[in-house]
Amino acid sequence: MTFDFSPVLTYLPTLIQGIGITLLIGVIVALFSVAGGLLVAVISIYTNKVISWPLRAFIWLFMTTPLLLQLYFLYFGLGELILIPAIVVGILGLGFHYMAYNADIFIATIRSVSDGQYEASRSLGFGHGATLFNIILPQALIRAVPQLGNNLILMVKDTSVLSAIGVAELVYASQYAISVSFRPFEFFIVIALIYYAINILMELGQAWLERQTAFRR
Amino acid sequence: MVEVTPLLVKAAWVTIDISVRAIVFGFLVASALVFFRSVKFTPVRWFSRAYVSVVRGTPYFVQLLLIFYGGPTIGLDLDPFTCGVVVGAFNIGAYMSEAIRGAIESVDKGQSEASRSLGLGRLATMVNVVLPQAAGLMIRSIGVLAIVLIKNSSLVSIISVVELTYQAQRLIGSTYKPLEIFAVSALMYIVIIYAVMGIVELAYRRTTRFNAL
Amino acid sequence: MSTNRQTETPMVEITDVHKRFGNLEVLKGINLTVPLGKIISIIGPSGSGKSTLLRSVNHLEVIDSGTITLDGVAVNRPDIKGLAFERHINHIRQNMGMVFQHFNLFPHLSTLDNVTLAPRKLKKMDKKIARELGMELLDRVGLADKADVFPAWLSGGQKQRVAIARALAMQPKVMLFDEATSALDPELVEEVNQVMQSLAKDHMTMLIVTHEMGFARDVSSWAMFMDGGVVVEENTPDKLFTAPDQERTQNFLRKHLGSNL
Numbered sequence: 001m002t003f004d005f006s007p008v009l010t011y012l013p014t015l016i017q018g019i020g021i022t023l024l025i026g027v028i029v030a031l032f033s034v035a036g037g038l039l040v041a042v043i044s045i046y047t048n049k050v051i052s053w054p055l056r057a058f059i060w061l062f063m064t065t066p067l068l069l070q071l072y073f074l075y076f077g078l079g080e081l082i083l084i085p086a087i088v089v090g091i092l093g094l095g096f097h098y099m100a101y102n103a104d105i106f107i108a109t110i111r112s113v114s115d116g117q118y119e120a121s122r123s124l125g126f127g128h129g130a131t132l133f134n135i136i137l138p139q140a141l142i143r144a145v146p147q148l149g150n151n152l153i154l155m156v157k158d159t160s161v162l163s164a165i166g167v168a169e170l171v172y173a174s175q176y177a178i179s180v181s182f183r184p185f186e187f188f189i190v191i192a193l194i195y196y197a198i199n200i201l202m203e204l205g206q207a208w209l210e211r212q213t214a215f216r217r
Numbered sequence: 218m219v220e221v222t223p224l225l226v227k228a229a230w231v232t233i234d235i236s237v238r239a240i241v242f243g244f245l246v247a248s249a250l251v252f253f254r255s256v257k258f259t260p261v262r263w264f265s266r267a268y269v270s271v272v273r274g275t276p277y278f279v280q281l282l283l284i285f286y287g288g289p290t291i292g293l294d295l296d297p298f299t300c301g302v303v304v305g306a307f308n309i310g311a312y313m314s315e316a317i318r319g320a321i322e323s324v325d326k327g328q329s330e331a332s333r334s335l336g337l338g339r340l341a342t343m344v345n346v347v348l349p350q351a352a353g354l355m356i357r358s359i360g361v362l363a364i365v366l367i368k369n370s371s372l373v374s375i376i377s378v379v380e381l382t383y384q385a386q387r388l389i390g391s392t393y394k395p396l397e398i399f400a401v402s403a404l405m406y407i408v409i410i411y412a413v414m415g416i417v418e419l420a421y422r423r424t425t426r427f428n429a430l
Numbered sequence: 431m432s433t434n435r436q437t438e439t440p441m442v443e444i445t446d447v448h449k450r451f452g453n454l455e456v457l458k459g460i461n462l463t464v465p466l467g468k469i470i471s472i473i474g475p476s477g478s479g480k481s482t483l484l485r486s487v488n489h490l491e492v493i494d495s496g497t498i499t500l501d502g503v504a505v506n507r508p509d510i511k512g513l514a515f516e517r518h519i520n521h522i523r524q525n526m527g528m529v530f531q532h533f534n535l536f537p538h539l540s541t542l543d544n545v546t547l548a549p550r551k552l553k554k555m556d557k558k559i560a561r562e563l564g565m566e567l568l569d570r571v572g573l574a575d576k577a578d579v580f581p582a583w584l585s586g587g588q589k590q591r592v593a594i595a596r597a598l599a600m601q602p603k604v605m606l607f608d609e610a611t612s613a614l615d616p617e618l619v620e621e622v623n624q625v626m627q628s629l630a631k632d633h634m635t636m637l638i639v640t641h642e643m644g645f646a647r648d649v650s651s652w653a654m655f656m657d658g659g660v661v662v663e664e665n666t667p668d669k670l671f672t673a674p675d676q677e678r679t680q681n682f683l684r685k686h687l688g689s690n691l
Binding site: 003061064065066067068069072073076077080157158160161163164171178183184185186187188189191192193195196199200203 | 274276287291369
């Protein structure tokens with residue numbers, strides 16, 4: 001049992017490039033899934049059954065099936081219709097998956113804002129839309145911070161799954177180096193530590209954000 | 218559709234098999250971790266915390282690849298199925314230990330004080346007073362984790378365990394009917410997950426019968 | 431007083447208002463005029479319909495029939511619908527200040543922002559001017575030092591005072607108080623009452639639903655007793671609280687004033 005971490009150093013630029021793609025995907029999916037989740041939640045709460053029912057079904061389906069199965073479906077399903085790069089499929093797949101989870105949270109937090117808040121805003125003369133925008137949604141967002149943070153932390157870890165459809169993020173980027181150097185253990189240990197570092201930073205960020213918003217609840 | 222369904226059903230059993238084993242062994246791992254957290258010897262407590270933190274802080278997928286491809290380097294040569302069970306158990310064990318601790322801590326301190334004041338020991342208090350009251354919450358949290366594990370079990374398809382997602386992916390590739398294959402395999406995951414939810418709910422009701430509501 | 435009421439300018443006029451929730455008729459033909467600069471108190475047991483009536487004035491409850499006008503303009507307009515009604519009711523509400531039993535302060539906004547939100551967004555008031563106005567109003571309710579604090583840090587009495595300042599920020603023609611002190615601990619009631627009293631001194635037109643008999647007697651120019659969805663009796667507070675004509679009023683007051691009567 002001897003360890004040799006020198007190939008990891010040799011391929012450090014490849015790994016760093018992989019980290020870059022992982023973080024890029026993470027940021028895009030975070031924005032996409034939070035904004036989309038909020039939109040889906042608002043539409044599914046404030047519209048009629050014809051629109052809200054399919055949205056609820058969408059949320060439910062994405063929450064009860066594995067991410068990888070959804071990715072395969074998108075990759076081979078969409079791939080049959082049009083030629084799109086794996087990274088786009090990956091971002092869409094991961095984005096829709098977490099959009100569903102985030103929408104589920106937003107639906108709960110929007111509903112948790114009391115009717116009194118709505119009435120108080122309307123009694124000042126604000127319309128329905130202005131009340132939603134200025135009063136209900138800011139509060140729903142603040143209340144969603146802890147769970148949303150958890151989801152985003154899970155999401156960044158799940159970017160590793162995108163390697164299964166050939167997205168060149170951290171895990172996939174190391175595949176070549178691993179097959180050449182034949183040092184899988186050392187590489188995967190380093191990869192795991194990189195994710196661990198990202199994870200710790202995100203948890204610190206989440207704790208900070210929770211402190212910033214706690215007294216506004 | 219008709220010809221692919223038996224293949225998917227067979228694969229679904231593999232998903233159930235690997236998940237059930239991982240959950241059972243995971244519970245043992247979790248119990249050990251919880252016990253380690255209460256040991257007087259500090260390094261053991263510290264190990265338990267570090268283990269939980271690292272496992273929760275790294276992707277399950279990377280853990281799987283590390284043990285499957287990197288395992289032989291440290292003398293751990295596992296076949297794909299066993300590897301799936303072992304990594305699943307050690308992964309869910311970390312999350313489950315937190316769930317168990319949370320449930321135990323949710324029981325009012327006065328309960329164990331009352332029990333200790335009657336003369337019951339630490340273990341007797343845990344078994345007779347604290348655990349019965351923590352069981353309901355514990356079962357529900359473990360249920361949530363079990364569902365996450367079942368969905369995560371799809372990742373063992375990468376190390377070529379012929380479970381549901383592996384079979385679905387292969388059939389999508391060979392039949393070019395992604396929608397049908399996706400619908401049937403998704404339905405199977407949904408059936409499995411709802412079965413787990415049903416079992417958890419029944420168990421929850423049995424363990425919380427003493428509650429007024 | 432009842433004789434010269436005819437000559438006063440009516441600010442809020444409620445005429446033959448009916449309202450039902452399912453099978454239960456909670457307002458059975460209510461008539462009431464709130465003249466400019468006067469304070470009208472409505473008392474009555476819970477379930478009497480008094481809160482529903484007040485909320486109807488703000489259109490938080492939609493009445494089934496009858497009319498409610500604010501400064502001569504109809505509040506309920508069955509003839510217009512959709513966006514046109516939305517514009518109409520928003521405009522009406524901007525001229526009324528509503529104070530709720532449970533304050534309903536916006537927890538995500540600082541005390542000052544709670545007060546200035548409506549003038550900034552609805553009147554497009556300049557931020558600096560809005561801040562001055564907000565500080566002035568907070569000063570008026572004795573909370574200028576709490577301007578940058580979030581509602582979670584305030585006591586119930588302080589919250590309600592901020593809520594009053596928030597309602598005043600749009601310079602309303604009338605203030606509606608829906609049991610403003612009912613959710614407060616007894617020792618916090620007085621500070622809110624004092625703020626309301628200072629408004630009375632400035633001749634603010636007010637419609638008050640309250641459980642505070644003593645306060646209603648001191649501050650109002652007209653008092654009304656409601657029970658079972660009808661106005662049982664109305665009079666000057668002196669007469670209503672000391673020598674009510676109706677037995678139901680007597681019973682209610684005996685219960686709520688005890689030896690004070």
